Amino acid sequence: MAHSDLNKIQLLPEHIIDQIKAGEVIERPSTLLKELLENSVDAGSTQIDIELANNGLDLVSVKDNGKGIPFEDLDLAFCRHATSKIENFEDLYKLSTYGFRGEALASIASITKLSCVTNQKGAPEGTIKIHGGEVVTLDQDKDILDVSGTSMYIRDLFYNTPARMKFIQSKTSEKNQLDKIVKAFLLTQPDIKISIKWDDQDKKVFGACGENLKKRVEETIKKNRPLNLVELNSSYDQTNFRVFLSRESSRGNAGKSQFLFVNGRLVQDTAIHKIILNSAYSLWPQGETGNYCAYINIPSERVDVNIHPNKIQVKFFEASKIYSLISSAIKDGLAKQRSVTTNRPTEQNLTMPNIGQDRQSKEVEYRSYDFDSSNSSLQNYFERLDTGTTTTEASQVDEINVINTFKDCSLFSHKEKVYLLNTPKLMGTWLDHLITNGDKTPMPLLVSQPLRPSKEISPSLSKELLAIGFEIDNIGENNYVLRTFPQCLKNFPFKEYLEAFLNQAKSISELASFLIEEQSSWSRQHKKALQDLSLPELIKEEIVVELTREKLLKLL
Ligand SMILES: Nc1ncnc2c1ncn2[C@@H]1O[C@H](COP(=O)(O)OP(=O)(O)OP(=O)(O)O)[C@@H](O)[C@H]1O
Numbered sequence: 411m412a413h414s415d416l417n418k419i420q421l422l423p424e425h426i427i428d429q430i431k432a433g434e435v436i437e438r439p440s441t442l443l444k445e446l447l448e449n450s451v452d453a454g455s456t457q458i459d460i461e462l463a464n465n466g467l468d469l470v471s472v473k474d475n476g477k478g479i480p481f482e483d484l485d486l487a488f489c490r491h492a493t494s495k496i497e498n499f500e501d502l503y504k505l506s507t508y509g510f511r512g513e514a515l516a517s518i519a520s521i522t523k524l525s526c527v528t529n530q531k532g533a534p535e536g537t538i539k540i541h542g543g544e545v546v547t548l549d550q551d552k553d554i555l556d557v558s559g560t561s562m563y564i565r566d567l568f569y570n571t572p573a574r575m576k577f578i579q580s581k582t583s584e585k586n587q588l589d590k591i592v593k594a595f596l597l598t599q600p601d602i603k604i605s606i607k608w609d610d611q612d613k614k615v616f617g618a619c620g621e622n623l624k625k626r627v628e629e630t631i632k633k634n635r636p637l638n639l640v641e642l643n644s645s646y647d648q649t650n651f652r653v654f655l656s657r658e659s660s661r662g663n664a665g666k667s668q669f670l671f672v673n674g675r676l677v678q679d680t681a682i683h684k685i686i687l688n689s690a691y692s693l694w695p696q697g698e699t700g701n702y703c704a705y706i707n708i709p710s711e712r713v714d715v716n717i718h719p720n721k722i723q724v725k726f727f728e729a730s731k732i733y734s735l736i737s738s739a740i741k742d743g744l745a746k747q748r749s750v751t752t753n754r755p756t757e758q759n760l761t762m763p764n765i766g767q768d769r770q771s772k773e774v775e776y777r778s779y780d781f782d783s784s785n786s787s788l789q790n791y792f793e794r795l796d797t798g799t800t801t802t803e804a805s806q807v808d809e810i811n812v813i814n815t816f817k818d819c820s821l822f823s824h825k826e827k828v829y830l831l832n833t834p835k836l837m838g839t840w841l842d843h844l845i846t847n848g849d850k851t852p853m854p855l856l857v858s859q860p861l862r863p864s865k866e867i868s869p870s871l872s873k874e875l876l877a878i879g880f881e882i883d884n885i886g887e888n889n890y891v892l893r894t895f896p897q898c899l900k901n902f903p904f905k906e907y908l909e910a911f912l913n914q915a916k917s918i919s920e921l922a923s924f925l926i927e928e929q930s931s932w933s934r935q936h937k938k939a940l941q942d943l944s945l946p947e948l949i950k951e952e953i954v955v956e957l958t959r960e961k962l963l964k965l966l
Pocket residue numbers: 445448449450453474476477478479487488492493494495508509510511512513514515516560
């Protein structure tokens with residue numbers, strides 16, 4: 411083309427505009443597959459069959475049993491900006507479908523050889539063939555069918571825009587991307603039966619799992635080893651976060667399935683990815699990570715999915731709240747699961763330091779006692795205590811046996827004596843001890859934790875809390891976040907205490923003596939408290955009472 415011709419301003423022909431725009435929507439085979447699958451889901455399908463040849467470059471075929479496209483709209487469906495999913499701009503903010511731009515089919519049609527066979531229930535099949543944006547045939551059959559569905563066959567991607575082919579990366583990378591898209595649909599559509607056939611390989615079928623999402627997650631991301639999935643769930647302010655984490659882990663990212671879905675869409679968000687990996691540190695050995703499938707469901711008006719043509723990134727209007735929800739859901743959830751395991755009423759060994767002056771750490775026996783069983787077995791227990799048969803080795807004479815924990819007391823034996831412990835009082839005294847004697851340097855939380863007090867935190871209370879190391883920020887209305895905690899409370903369940911205190915207590919002086927609800931799950935903290943405080947002192951304060959057999963049987 412002569413240089414002078416290039417200066418002439420002219421409108422581009424429609425088909426070239428389409429091909430340019432197609433590059434924004436269809437970058438590679440995986441985005442093509444994603445668009446077709448989204449359309450099938452939007453059409454209400456309960457079964458979808460996928461077929462791929464040569465990593466999608468030769469063939470991408472998606473057959474569904476959705477509602478089908480009416481024959482009179484069939485050519486329109488492949489025109490740019492033709493959509494049945496939104497009518498006005500406001501609809502964008504209450505989207506219940508994947509598609510909304512009316513661009514995907516037009517883009518696909520302009521850079522491939524496509525054929526589509528579709529019908530609605532009670533109507534005959536219509537077939538359209540389009541090559542490079544040009545309709546080649548458009549026919550309707552005669553036979554009325556009583557089932558609906560759409561089959562799309564897309565061949566020779568980029569055949570008329572070969573320059574785009576150059577951007578296609580290695581075959582492995584294309585295969586990985588396609589695999590990611592298929593998995594994303596498996597993981598978000600457990601109600602749909604989905605089959606996938608790669609080249610000449612056997613078809614893999616994933617049956618509909620309905621409510622049992624865990625089963626679908628297990629089937630989708632399982633490797634050769636069992637994943638041992640942990641499921642955690644948390645909601646806050648109409649936002650729900652659900653995550654499945656594999657216990658198995660390894661170094662690096664190779665071969666891992668790590669998915670984040672926002673309102674059913676696969677999205678990429680580096681910040682959330684890091685928060686998930688960091689928060690689950692207690693599940694995986696240091697330096698390792700595992701698989702995760704995370705689902706955020708949030709009212710659609712609080713998230714914007716219309717910021718990228720590929721709809722892969724989203725923008726949260728209150729991102730910090732989401733980050734806090736995710737981090738606390740994982741950390742608290744894993745901690746709770748650990749405490750449930752350690753409180754199981756079976757015999758197990760824990761590392762627990764001795765109480766009193768002798769603070770040497772040693773392995774002691776943790777024995778749980780079933781208090782629901784009859785008094786006679788309780789008597790047996792004390793008889794065995796009397797004769798010393800509960801401890802088999804002389805070296806274990808000094809051990810603490812936690813016999814059982816209840817809502818606001820716990821029973822333990824120490825040096826052949828049995829004690830009753832007032833746990834709320836113990837926790838109050840411990841907190842008092844820590845705050846009076848400990849280091850109040852504010853320690854920043856890795857991720858701020860949301861606080862939901864039932865009433866407003868006054869500026870003066872906020873100042874008092876700051877003085878002892880708790881920095882609390884008001885982020886609008888009655889929503890607060892905790893940013894720091896005093897260094898001395900790093901082993902103390904300070905968040906629960908603080909929350910309970912903010913809800914009910916009136917002044918800072920009540921914090922130490924505040925009694926919280928769920929004491930029983932805190933036996934680990936009780937032991938830490940006993941380690942920090944002196945037993946004779948606690949007996950003097952009547953926080954711990956020595957129980958003789960007579961006293962105990964009288965109590966019962
Ligand atoms: N598998 C299908 N079953 C039924 N109708 C379909 C199917 N695929 C496409 N359609 C119809 O064709 C229209 C155009 O599809 P297209 O994917 O181009 O746009 P969209 O899904 O509305 O928006 P987007 O461009 O964001 O995907 C859809 O709005 C829908 O009415």
